[in-house]
Amino acid sequence: MTMDTDSLAESLRTSIGVLIRRIRQRPAPGDPSWPEMTALSDLDRGGEQTAAELARHEQISPQSMGTIVTSLAHRGLIARLADPEDGRRMILSVTSAGAEVLASKRDARSTLIAAGLEREFSADELELLAQAAPLMDRLGQAL
């Protein structure tokens, strides 16, 4: 049985579109923006250390990531230290305040999704979604 990738692509495109609009809707005022939370989370996972690396991972321009990183620093959620071995690089790290934000799940968007998942789906369906999530990650990186 051959998979109709065109239909699947269209289906993914539309469902992702609706999801993104719902997710983007306002968190509590003063909370970090969505791209800020994503960058903070990326940084916390430890795979990336500089703004340029974060930009590559999130597939946005270095300039856009620069703006996000600056805002996170102003909020005191990350620290920037000059790399002693490379004068161009600024090593980023999550501050204790940043870790607190991550740990306290203060991100209203993820909470919204988690609540929807618990409300809407059976254990089998959640398992299916859990298997699909890494595939979507791969798809994003592969495009």
Added chain:
Amino acid sequence: MTMDTDSLAESLRTSIGVLIRRIRQRPAPGDPSWPEMTALSDLDRGGEQTAAELARHEQISPQSMGTIVTSLAHRGLIARLADPEDGRRMILSVTSAGAEVLASKRDARSTLIAAGLEREFSADELELLAQAAPLMDRLGQAL
């Protein structure tokens, strides 16, 4: 085995974020925008007939959908006819030009995703994604 919905939510949120950024990147100049293609596709599937209905389905404000619909009409991809039974409603329909755009897959974004799917995934993985797609639809509507 209990599912960790918080982790799953976070995973979905980040992968969707990357996907959306890749997908949004420019189609051929002059092509309909992404929201325009989505609305056209919705209309073609026949479930919705007016701008307000499309807005509800896509979960955006009626005003935003109004802008999209106006642009589609200016492109000649849809027609607007006054509803003889309700003076407020404008019944939308896909024109032959609009059908052509849909049929010719002139939407570079879906083509991009389809190519990525074929390149990156096995038949089993595609099957998994195909099962997950409607769940993501449900999630979007449920949030």
Added chain:
DNA sequence: TATTGTTATACTCTATAACTATA
């Protein structure tokens, strides 16, 4: 020459507000 980062500007998508017309 390539990379990191900064600043400035502009575009896309969507929201809210304010309004008219019809039900």
Added chain:
DNA sequence: TATAGTTATAGAGTATAACAATA
């Protein structure tokens, strides 16, 4: 009062351009 649609304005998110400093 509620709904469909329009127009105007504003905000978030990201892009491109231009630049300085370092490799």
